[in-house]
Amino acid sequence: MTVIGTIASHSALQILRGAKEEGFKTMLVCDRGRKKLYERFGLADEYVFVDKFGDVLKKEVQQELIDKEVIMVPHGSFVEYVGARELLNFKVPMFGNKNVLVWESDRKKGQTWFKKARLKIPKEFKDPSEINRPALVKYPGARGGRGYALVKNEKEFKERVGKMGKGMLIQEYIVGTRFYPHFFFSPLSKENEIMGIDIRYESNVDGLSGLPEILHMAPTYVITGNIPVMMRESLLAKVFDMADSLIKASQELFYPGLKGPYCIELVCTDTLELYLFEISARIVAGTNVWVPGSPYTYFKYGKEISTGRRIAMEIKRAIKQDKLDEIVT
């Protein structure tokens, strides 16, 4: 009997609840400190306790998960704590194509992917001397958070950042509204489905709004939560086109490409142009705002479906159709 499992953080509550809705048993890889939190919700049928999440790679832990027929669902904290490259050697079946996690976590690979998909992305400045408009300097490894600096020209770059470092990315700062649409690409039906959209609620930048400038400090972008949002329906066709292109490009770059849940990170200018600045190639925490379901899944299904549940639905169908190998790696 297939069991759906994940690691105790990020969107684990949603993944487990979705699994239960589709009739699966659930397994949670948990450290002692988080046990109490997850027990409050009563969603895990079984726990594997580890000292730290990285221990999920230990041989005996992997063996237990394999013996219990667990399919692990990766999420942001999973990748962060275990490592995208380390997951390549993980023997437990994982939902989706885990090769994509290497692509999403490497900024250079990401840029290759976006260009292959011919998507509009913010202009990159190869050298600080090229900076001729507001630009965001992204430090290597930083995904959001404090590893960003906002500069307007080379002088500010020198003051705030210093020297151009290895793995640093300098990108034009596009002013506009941010949208984080969540998609699900079904490896079984080959359909791209929109699951919902959120806006990230970031500290300290979202705590600075409305305050007198004099109180302002350099904005930081640490994700602390998510807010639900719906997008103008006339932009939706464009967003789907972008998602379709990314799937197609992924299949060409790393066959069989991206599968399952992902999120494309967009900014929309006041001329309604959409720029892609990042992709998360697994379930994002923003999907939590749309539990039990979003307007988009309600439009499609006539009932409320969360991303966590959508994952479980796909696993269930794959089992019925004897195609589990098409949805896991």
Added chain:
Amino acid sequence: MTVIGTIASHSALQILRGAKEEGFKTMLVCDRGRKKLYERFGLADEYVFVDKFGDVLKKEVQQELIDKEVIMVPHGSFVEYVGARELLNFKVPMFGNKNVLVWESDRKKGQTWFKKARLKIPKEFKDPSEINRPALVKYPGARGGRGYALVKNEKEFKERVGKMGKGMLIQEYIVGTRFYPHFFFSPLSKENEIMGIDIRYESNVDGLSGLPEILHMAPTYVITGNIPVMMRESLLAKVFDMADSLIKASQELFYPGLKGPYCIELVCTDTLELYLFEISARIVAGTNVWVPGSPYTYFKYGKEISTGRRIAMEIKRAIKQDKLDEIVT
């Protein structure tokens, strides 16, 4: 058999889903470019393809819609692409009173309506020389978007706008929180119902918040999405009073007045005064955030009802009571 139809944009997904929930067949007027988007959701039983939305006025298109017993539901893009005055000659039955669309799209008529309803509106400056506080200059035809300028005095008006033009409106800028409550006035029960409230998510103004002032540019107000919001319950009685007054005034100004869904656009100061600055006299895109339902419709109905579904419910009741002529024009 009555069919519910609309044009493929804005809130079409919601209107079609609502129609299906109430058991109606659906019809979508679509251009080729949008076909793929709407097929993903599978909500249209039939399509009429047009080269551009304005072609819905073509004699043969109208005839097809009439032959198939379609009731068309107007929305913002419908009015924008076809034109409020052109719709007066549209022979296909439309939900609501289409005369109201002429009133909502004409700024002078709007002001007459709001004054008739004795609602508090931002002070109007007839001449740039009168500007003695922050003011918003609205260009003719602009509804939100880039056709707005924010000025503090005559000098700034001259710099940024130039000369006072025909159809321009200069309005006091009221600082406060914006609310866009969605209502439904039932022509059958004569009741005013609140369906939900949203906040507009506008580019670039909502992308500027929290950023250092030095990065700021003149804010623009292009609607790119919508965020759900609930209003302090103690303000709700006032908001209903405003809505009731607008309905009453509409019946006096253009009998039989406003019917069906509409949205009043408010700003709430820190002394809890509510100013009306605009009305949309048809379904607004902000209703999309509350699919399948809002807390307000849940309070009233004990189940979730979207505006799209509420429209279909009214059509269904009208058919049962043989009163279709009371809900369409």
Added chain:
Amino acid sequence: MTVIGTIASHSALQILRGAKEEGFKTMLVCDRGRKKLYERFGLADEYVFVDKFGDVLKKEVQQELIDKEVIMVPHGSFVEYVGARELLNFKVPMFGNKNVLVWESDRKKGQTWFKKARLKIPKEFKDPSEINRPALVKYPGARGGRGYALVKNEKEFKERVGKMGKGMLIQEYIVGTRFYPHFFFSPLSKENEIMGIDIRYESNVDGLSGLPEILHMAPTYVITGNIPVMMRESLLAKVFDMADSLIKASQELFYPGLKGPYCIELVCTDTLELYLFEISARIVAGTNVWVPGSPYTYFKYGKEISTGRRIAMEIKRAIKQDKLDEIVT
């Protein structure tokens, strides 16, 4: 037959709808001006009309409520209009422990409580001369609203506030994202449950964001509405720990302590530290955004449960278990 009642404001619609969902009859204490609003929703089986909400203390009103076996559910407006100390002499059974309302409405008692719970709170400046960073001056009695001033040093304090007054509180201004998690502590199961989280939508501060600095005025913080938000799952364990500590401290300070719904008001810095700045020891209006239910209640219950309904569920269980005295005072 137990009836669930409340006062016609704040979260009354939610409380009454929740009562109906659990099969209770409902009673609304209402002034004539609000009758129309509440009749639109049809949620009150009976009304007691009063000239002003304070009249709920009148002997004959209390007697009627007692005769009709009403359990009154307190909310923010209830406390504001009637008074926390006055409620101590109210003879009608009230849901929860009404002694807590005295603690939450007294700033000094609040600080004692938070310190007893060993929670991180913003630094307090006892004297204006100590102000060495941005600080919020809270006037006595002001809870949000216009009774706040933002100052950076003693000089600004003198300019904007003048002299240190009795009951004034000067607190370090912590920049970060605000979260208002709603909890329910069950006196029957002794479990702490999270019901949802909101962000307050405040005038004029939330109307100033994105505007050019030159238009800015001193921000004010009058609550006009609420926006739904979800918190990073990895912060949730910390938030539950804070809530558990507050419950424990409340039981030590004023036995039997806090019972039923409450809200802790947090700010999250960009190093993911959580500061507590206030507590509301009864249902908060922010719970209205999560009707009929939030993702958190869906995770726990597998169905949508609002705070209003959760209250009614607790009353129902207490009746079944013959433990009404454990849930009312």
